[in-house]
Amino acid sequence: MTLDIKYDVIIVGAGMGGLSTAAFLSKEGKKVLVIEKHDKPGGFITSFQRKGCRFDIGLEGLMELSENGDITGFLNYFGVSVETVKRTEKLRIFTGDKDYTFNSPTLKSDFIKQFPLEEEAIDKFFDLNEKILSEMYSGGAPKPPYEMRLFEKLKFGIESMLKRPTLMKYGMKNAYPILKKTFKDRDLINVIISKGICNMVYLGYVYRWDVVNRDIVYYPISGMQAIPDAVVKNINDNYGQILLNTEVKEILIENGVAKGVECTNGSCYYGDIVVSNSSVHYTVNKLAKDAQELEPLRKSIEKREIYPGAMINFMGVSREYDFGGVNYIAIMDKDTIDLDFDDYTPYNCPIWLIVSEKPKDQLDHSVTILAYLPYKYHNNWDTGIDGTRGEEYRKLKSEVETIITNRICKKMGEDFRKSILFCVSSTPVSSERYTYSTEGAFMGWMMNEGNYGKFIPQETKVNNLYLVGQWVFPGGGVAGVMASAYYLSKKILALDNIDLEKKYKESI
Template identity: 25%
Template sequence: MSSELNARVEPRKDTSTITGILLLAAAFLPWVAYWVLTRPGQPAGIAVALGISCLLLAQQLWTHSYRLLEAASFVFFAGAALAVFPIGNTAPADNAGPFGFGALLLIAAVSVLVRRPFTADMARLAYPRQYWHNPAFITLHSIISSVWAGVFLVCAVFTAFSVISVTGPLAVGLMVAAFIFTLVFQSKGPAYLVKQKYRDFEWHVPLTPRSSRQQNEYDVAVVGAGIGGLTTAALLAKRGYKVLVLEQQSQPGGYCRSLERGDFAFSAGVTGITGLWDSGPVDRLLRHIGISPDGRFAAHSHRYICKGSVIDTGAGMQSTVSALGDVFPEERDGIGSLFQDAAEAFFQLHEYSRQFDSPLPDHLVVRLMGDRAAAHLPRTYPGLYDWLDKTLQQKLDEHLRSDSLKAIIAAASGQNGTTPEATTGLRALMGCLGPQIAGTYYPAGGPGALAEAMARAVESFGGNVMLNYRADRILTDHRQVRGVRSGADIFQAHAVVSNVNPRTCVLQLVDANEIGGLYIDFIKSLPMSRSAFIVYAGVDADLSSYPSLIENIDGDFTILINSNADDRMAPRGRSSLTLIAPMGYRDFPPRDERDYDDRKRQFAALLLRKAEDVLPGIGDRVVVLDAATPRTLESYTSIPDGALYGFDQSVGSRRPHFRSPIKGLYFAGASTFPGAGVESAMMSAMICANDIAGWPRDGE
């Protein structure tokens, strides 16, 4: 697969935009004939215009490519011909200018109001069908069609009062100007709109490696040693920057850590890691910072339980497609087409992003790839953009009929904290179908071993990782970062990367006057994702005959058998289990309430009883038991509500820009683009590190 990912996106010459402009010009031919040939008392131009409209409409019927302007033009000229010839009403001939421009104004205005801008019909020729309903495409052409509406309005008013002639230089000049605007804005408009949206974040901190010389002065300070923070620190330290990492806990990793209880070890929350295929993004990153993935990860085997049926899908796409096809033989073709469709989009996503180590949010596409290349992405990668414009449920419905089958394939969408109906195409590819296509892996020694290896990598490049150091304040002055305070210690820094949740950072670590009330309100408006209740159980039973990862769709919980992925996680003949069930933050009482411990024990016992339906008899063989509530997760990670996935990742939700309004303050981790999960957190860190140090150029 790695060979498929070596292509670079290059702007390619495309004549379809010009063809679209020519189609738009052709759509105005009936109107030109109407205005040029029609005079008071001489209505022949209406008949000519109707004839041209009939030809244009016939062409659309023949090719099944229906366009609003031509259809509406036919209706207008048919009505005008009916009024003039059988009825004898000469108004359409006597007032060709006001009537014509007024009708066009109505067509343009209505098309914008119903979100079907008439210029988009012609522009569709330049884009794949999957992109036609993309919000950015509709917005772009709503602007273009609105400009045309403005031209029609001016011409209608001026011709009505005989200020200008319908064929005079001003009317013709305005129409020509509208054509030129359409041609230019179709190419430059997407980039312009993106730049306007993110103009408040277009600051730059000039920073060269080792520009900081004093003892407590650093080029970059990273707050939080989660995977996003460690990745940022390792990449920058490798490039020669003087880097400091402050972590409030005694272990690095955040959710990506391991717990030890007696002779057992458990994953604290991470069930698997993606992006580890040959030359996948995580594979490349680890090798880049000196951590060889070879022998460090074990592929998960999967089991799904749905409506009482047990389905073992193994590891990887081929075994998944085969196993699902055996259980749902009538859906075999649909299963194959769904995974083929998803695999095409998945590898297109990684193809265009390979040069930059990560998929890019739209503003970085514009900044790094240029206006022309960015405008060509939907044409170059139609499969990817088809997914980006749809939800997981919509894609499942396109290929499959069985609700049970859809539930099984969508089970991993729970790892995004969203339902299939609310799971975006990007998160479906990265957090649901992507893992089934390219595999999910468990780190040798548990997730904590990976985090510790990354912390050592930071230090091997000269960085400083300080555990048990809580950042109390990010220091700023005149909306520019100055450093970090931890207790009595002040660490000067030219840039700060916050790996804590942006809500915690903005509301607790930064001066409100510096970051601004509007941004604070924006951060407060973002809902958090769901949390979970997690049980860590060491059992006196050999469960090695079971898959390492079990999704119980019926019971809405996940079983991770740590010791089946790495037998060092439990003594011989025993097993280490991490049980995860979704839970709302407010479904559990605060830790200082008297019944907190009792409720914790009750929920742990309940989840163990549910697990016994999958692993019979384990409830009586538990020798080590611990649990984490949403309140526990919040306390340990400082993520509000103990949210597993940072901010909510549902369709329509927003995530903060990786740059804050304060110059030099960055965000990295699950709450920024591209979202939650170890692979995504690493990608967000790659974006931060590249933005600080300079983005790679071709050939690097």
């Protein structure tokens, strides 16, 4: 079936990257259509209900939702807002047989109290992190590197060395060697690493601990879903359209120019511009698989490391159970720091428990559990050659869930076990199935030394086909993908001589 309506822009996927692009463009009068295969918008930040408990896919909160945060800034620009509550972090971190507790407001003294022999090194750690962050935040938002001319790139490189020496020396390097040089106590290193995944660049940990240290995590009162829902409201107010439960099968390309999309239900939609918020791999290898122009991009991403997915389990815990105010728990094997991601098994992988903020009328606790296990674990979780999830997959999933739950209960105690009401588990294969994000990755590319800072542009070699979201500049995370939409929209609107940067700056 071919529909006659022609759109200015068709967007494949209603993740925060796709929705934000639609919001920026529809605000300027563009006729926009967003097509989403799921029954709700938001991609990785959707929320859902199970047995009276509300769950978010994984985020515990966002610092960018603070009053002056980037997400708040984008939402303000769209003329919408979400009501938030501050989430002061209280962390309990198990490493080997040790059990540590940290409170946001007293973070540094909690570190010193529990690792008194490392006091001097802890001081240095906090000082170093502060220096890296002040260098990073100086100089305003970066220009996308692919928009820089050679001279600008050189200038940027020299300026970075001169003005951001600490960031360059430490921030962009893998964290583990730096932490090993800083601290003698392996448990302390394990505690620091527990706020991320192994092998991340040092900056990743600086950022995550800074968020705790400054006590600036905010959570939408109505759950994470409130963020995409607010953006959808703005798109609708500006006459943009969102089609849910509709999957794009193919991006239609004629003579190297994107013309529209064909959906699995047979409908075709035509537009001057097509934007894909689907993963870059899915876009070039499935949706636009015949486009020869995309071959260099296909090759360049083929072997690139991606951010690992995880088994994500959603656990209802009885209202009777008292977490003692703890809202983040990490369980680290004593040797986790020596393992590569590919060596993780259910018996040694890091486990995080996020105790979510509850809606006023919810009695029991919602706990989201992340167990970092690779997509490739056990032959892609015992899926068949064609990726089918049969009996073996279900059996393995259930076995791994039990191992993870047992590891948690061993640390948290039998009271906790008795308080478990239900557990719904998902694997990286499920995350991929729901979002088409490659291997279920939820932050785009791996954030290690070889990958961090290498950006893919929004523009592709197929005319009028663009990418948006966690795989393109400036990368993953909710604020990151909203920024990727901003940069893309700036480019698209510039074709009509609309200066989005000016408008955005004037609105702040």
